[in-house]
Amino acid sequence: MHAVEQVFREHRTRMLAALTRVLGDLELAEDSLQDACAQALRTWTTTPDDPMAWLLTVARNRAIDRIRRARRPVPVRPEVAVDSYSLDSLVNLGDERLSLIFTCCHPALSLEARVALTLQAVAGLTAAQIGRSFLVPEATMAQRLVRAKRKIRDAGIAFAVPADHLLPARLSSVLAVVYLVFTQGYVSFDQALASEAVRLGKLIASLMPDEPEALGLVALMVLQDSRFAARRTPSGDFVLLADQDRSLWDRTAVVEGTSLVERALSRRQPGPYQLQAAIAAVHAQALSPEDTDWPQIVALYTELSVRSPSPVILLNLGVAVAMASGPTEGLALIDRITGLDRYHLWHSARADLLRRLGRASEAAEAYGRALELATEESDRRFLKGRFDELRLGVNPHDLARLPEDE
């Protein structure tokens, strides 16, 4: 690997953050950092003593060139006049990566833009890579990125970690972006994207050691990721948690995730990510679905539903109650949930409990409804199988069907 590439890989985000802090413009910072790397590739015969300082110096000079060439009143912010691009302050700047992350995840940007920007500016992915992961053409993704960067500059979105009174809401926006990246990787079996989300989460947790929710999110992702190999059949079908071959779970990841969630919970400030991670840890420790500590899972989902009441969490609670106390109790809870009539997993969870209670025709009807609503091909195959079994009177093996934990 060329020395430039190595420095770039290792320090890209820090350099970009430092340049953005000084230039006040993310797009300009990226372009001039690119310029500097191109120049380094051409001119480095040996690596300079301080390669980061070299790249930052060149990038800053190229930024000034670019501003002069543009002949427009850039920079727009008075505090970043060209004269103030002092080299000392640039090279000795502290770690500005957290400012970069918060800026990319600012709620004044659309969620799509936040996700794309975080993946590009913080994780270093290209527009083409991000587009592939989110099924968006590269040109559309590039346009989305440019628009977002210009909005940051023109609308005056501060390049800063938000003030204390804004921090809880803004941190949850940051964590939601990371989890959305992970979920996209997870559901589309894109391991690289899921790993990128885990890396982002670890970066945030290391930059914000006093936020147990950041650690909780990392734990949750690591634990979910530990099941990656077991989640799909060789033909590409989705395998439910209850049916997964647990010997395929990545034990190292389970140990890592479990110890992370314990570390987070020891801070005694539980939140939604920590609780979901704790649920995933309980699953991860069970040798079989029957071996699972269902009362513990019910307790955790109950706590979670109090803190962030959502119908999907209630559905998961209902499924856990069915496992802990029996299908009648579970069904009673699930039937009381409103707002999930368009959600195929609500219908398939009902269908499963009805089936276990021997109410075959109601179960078939519910599987039919789930089948109408499911869009993923592997979900549809599974539901169709269940539907046909009931219609044909075949008695399937009797296992709980868990909706994929939220």
Add this chain to the structure above:
Amino acid sequence: MRYMMLVYGCHREELPDGYDQVNAYVKDLIARGVFVGADPLHLPDTATTVQVRSDETLITDGPYAETHEALGGYFMVDCANLDEAIELAELCPLAKLGSIEIRPVLENTFR
């Protein structure tokens, strides 16, 4: 930075004590040192539209925007960044009923 805060879908007459509340809000903006200007507008049925096409002036009555999308007035503030502008918009009594669109002013256009 200067920001225009455009108030949509709400007129101060629709708020109980609207006049007093908006007055208090403007006093607050002045006290914070961010106030540039503000005006309420008459209802959209007083609107007149002018267009000049091939040297011909076309004058039309309206448009009568739907109540929820009608521009009711504006506040102009000068503050540090978008976060501060968002906080100022949150404090506006009209935000409770309508919506406030924050638009950064394109500076240095006229010299």
